Amino acid sequence: MLADVYRVLLAQRGHQGWWPGETAFEMAVGAVLTQNTSWTNVERAIANLKAAGVLEARVLLGLPIDDLAALLRPAGYFNVKARRLQALAAFLVDRADGDPTRLPAGDPTRLRQDLLAVPGVGRETADSILLYAVGVPTFVIDAYTRRLFGRLGLLDPEADYDELRATFEAALPRDPGLLNDFHAQIVAHAKDTCRPRPLCPECPFANWCPTAPREGGS
DNA sequence: TCCCAGGTGTCTC
C-alpha cells in the first residue's frame, strides 16, 4: 500500500530530482537549517553562506560563531543553528575530510548512531543527511510524511519515528534513488495540495483521503 | 495580529 502511494505520486508529478543543493555538504547544511523552518527561509540563509564563501566544512568551522549566526538569521533559531552547524562541520571534517560523500557508509546503522551523537542532529536530520548527502537507503519521516499518511489512514501520525521509518523501509526497495524520490514526492504533494487548510483541492488521493473533497460532495 | 513552517535539546515531574 505504501508503494502504491509512491506510484500515484510519481504518475502525477514525474521524478522530482531532489533535494535542492549543489553539493553534499550543502544538503547536510540544509538538513539542519530546515529544522522547524520553511524551506524559503532556509534558501535565504544558504544564499548568505554562499555569498560569504563559507559553504565548506573547514571554512564554516573556522568562522566566529556570531558571524555565522548573523548569516543564518533568515532561517530562524540562528544562534542554535550556528552551534549545530559547527558541530556537524566538525564531525564531517573529522570523519570525512568535510565531505559527506566520504563518510564510511559500510555500516549504515553505526554511521546513523554516530550522526545522532552530534549535537543538534536528531533522527530526521540524521536520516536526511544519510539519504540525500551520503546516499544511504533510509527513509525520512517528517511532518509532511506524518500528515499525508495519517490523512490517508495508512499510518498513525503520532507513532514513534523509528517505528514509522521501519514500516516504510520494510515496504519499499532498498534503493536510495527511489526512497529519495518518494520523500521528495511527499514534500511536493504536501506543499501543492495537502496543506492543513484548505484541504486537497486537486488531491490524487481523493478516493483515499478522509479529508479530501469527494466527487459530488459538499 | 495571529498561526504555521521538512526539529532538537533541556528541564521538570
Next chain:
DNA sequence: GAGACACATGGG
C-alpha cells in the same frame, strides 16, 4: 519516560 518549553524569522 512523558510533557512543557525555548529557540526566531518570514509569509499568509
